Amino acid sequence: MLHKFVFQRRSSPSILSTGSKSLNLNLATSRNHPPPNKTGIRGLFPVLFLVFLCLCKPGFSETAGIEVRPDEAKPVLFKKAVENYLKTNIEPHTPGYAVGLIADGRIILAKGVGVRQKGKAALIDTRTVFRLASVSKTFTSGLVARLPRLTWDAKVNHYLPRLKLSNAEFQKDLSLRHLLSQSTGLLPHAYTNLVQDGLPYARIVKKLESVDFICAPGECYGYQNVVYSLAGNLIAASQEKSYEVLVAKKIFKPLKMADSSFGLEAFTETGNRASPHTWDREKKVWRPVEVRENYYRLPPAAGVNSSLNDMMSWLKAQLGHHPRVFSTTSLKEMHQKQVKTTPRQSHYKARAWNGVGNTGYALGWRNFDFNGETGFVHHGGWVQGFRSEMAFNPRLNMGVVYLSNSQSRRVSEIVPNVLRLYLTHMLDKTLPVYN
Numbered sequence: 141m142l143h144k145f146v147f148q149r150r151s152s153p154s155i156l157s158t159g160s161k162s163l164n165l166n167l168a169t170s171r172n173h174p175p176p177n178k179t180g181i182r183g184l185f186p187v188l189f190l191v192f193l194c195l196c197k198p199g200f201s202e203t204a205g206i207e208v209r210p211d212e213a214k215p216v217l218f219k220k221a222v223e224n225y226l227k228t229n230i231e232p233h234t235p236g237y238a239v240g241l242i243a244d245g246r247i248i249l250a251k252g253v254g255v256r257q258k259g260k261a262a263l264i265d266t267r268t269v270f271r272l273a274s275v276s277k278t279f280t281s282g283l284v285a286r287l288p289r290l291t292w293d294a295k296v297n298h299y300l301p302r303l304k305l306s307n308a309e310f311q312k313d314l315s316l317r318h319l320l321s322q323s324t325g326l327l328p329h330a331y332t333n334l335v336q337d338g339l340p341y342a343r344i345v346k347k348l349e350s351v352d353f354i355c356a357p358g359e360c361y362g363y364q365n366v367v368y369s370l371a372g373n374l375i376a377a378s379q380e381k382s383y384e385v386l387v388a389k390k391i392f393k394p395l396k397m398a399d400s401s402f403g404l405e406a407f408t409e410t411g412n413r414a415s416p417h418t419w420d421r422e423k424k425v426w427r428p429v430e431v432r433e434n435y436y437r438l439p440p441a442a443g444v445n446s447s448l449n450d451m452m453s454w455l456k457a458q459l460g461h462h463p464r465v466f467s468t469t470s471l472k473e474m475h476q477k478q479v480k481t482t483p484r485q486s487h488y489k490a491r492a493w494n495g496v497g498n499t500g501y502a503l504g505w506r507n508f509d510f511n512g513e514t515g516f517v518h519h520g521g522w523v524q525g526f527r528s529e530m531a532f533n534p535r536l537n538m539g540v541v542y543l544s545n546s547q548s549r550r551v552s553e554i555v556p557n558v559l560r561l562y563l564t565h566m567l568d569k570t571l572p573v574y575n
Contacts, residue, residue: 215243218565236264237544238448245537257415266448269413270543273521275528276444281504285470286390292317299377304349318357319371320503321478325355328362341437365441372440399447414545416525451541492556492574527551
């Protein structure tokens with residue numbers, strides 16, 4: 141069945157074809173064809189010997205006429221399994237999405253599914269722009285890696301002397317590394333409620349003085365949006381340029397991420413964009429809603445817009461395929477765990493996450509081990525009407541990107557189920573997929 145499946149997807153000339161013509165191996169003579177001379181017959185022996193070797197070689201199908209290499213068959217099966225899973229479990233529950241896969245360092249899947257907006261005909265493709273929400277955080281750490289004169293351990297007080305926090309001694313020790321690793325020690329989700337209420341970012345920052353520390357910097361995990369965004373202020377102060385301009389120059393441009401941008405205005409000016417949807421519980425349908433500006437006010441935490449095409453470039457960069465942009469040393473630093481988390485703190489609660497362990501937060505990324513394989517890196521994002529997921533493993537040279545224009549709860553199961561399918565089809569493990 142494995143050979144049959146692969147053969148149906150591939151076509152090639154006969155093993156004996158040379159260009160558009162084929163060698164005639166019929167040695168029979170007839171009245172219309174004089175017998176070949178001895179030199180001609182001897183000249184065919186090497187060809188016949190080659191045919192014999194090919195027919196005897198493992199993996200060669202005489203009826204199909206092509207060779208199937210295991211390293212080619214496995215990604216095909218993995219791709220097909222993921223497509224079937226998404227078609228069955230995700231497509232009926234969302235207006236649309238874009239998905240991309242890398243296996244063995246190659247893009248094996250990149251496509252859009254469904255519509256940009258419910259009730260309209262425009263389809264999602266690989267250049268349709270979505271909001272990334274918290275996946276934007278990964279670009280903040282990426283930018284620091286691109287600024288050689290700014291260190292991970294730069295002190296917040298040095299660049300943001302006007303910032304006031306509740307504990308002066310803890311603030312003195314606070315560094316850029318703590319901001320990016322969600323280990324500032326401040327009460328988690330400090331004033332996220334005010335972001336949702338639409339309060340301007342600058343006004344919220346002034347209120348941070350009243351937020352308590354629950355531990356010293358670096359000692360515990362506490363997820364932040366407002367506090368994380370202070371990294372953007374620090375970076376801008378150190379470079380004397382805006383955070384958004386720096387990301388565009390240092391990341392978007394060298395990685396040719398032409399569809400990527402920051403902010404509400406850039407998003408609404410994009411013709412090929414996805415509309416956000418929320419679930420209407422009464423009518424039991426997805427309903428398009430207006431794009432809200434609130435989290436756009438925190439560019440380092442949630443301000444990026446991007447397409448699947450661009451995010452596949454970002455994924456390849458994280459896998460080390462763009463060494464002129466990110467060195468191996470920089471990537472290892474970004475992906476290395478800085479603080480421990482629990483699976484629940486990492487939002488790895490669904491059944492599909494069974495087998496997850498060693499969870500933590502790195503620099504703008506989460507990391508974990510999964511069912512015996514180490515070194516997975518991940519971040520997800522959510523704002524009203526959008527979900528985004530990106531996960532990868534540099535050691536295995538694989539990854540997945542998922543972008544959606546809805547908030548389906550099933551999205552939480554996509555990454556672990558895709559990993560289960562990867563481990564099953566690429567590494568010959570047997571893991572169930574949870575629906």
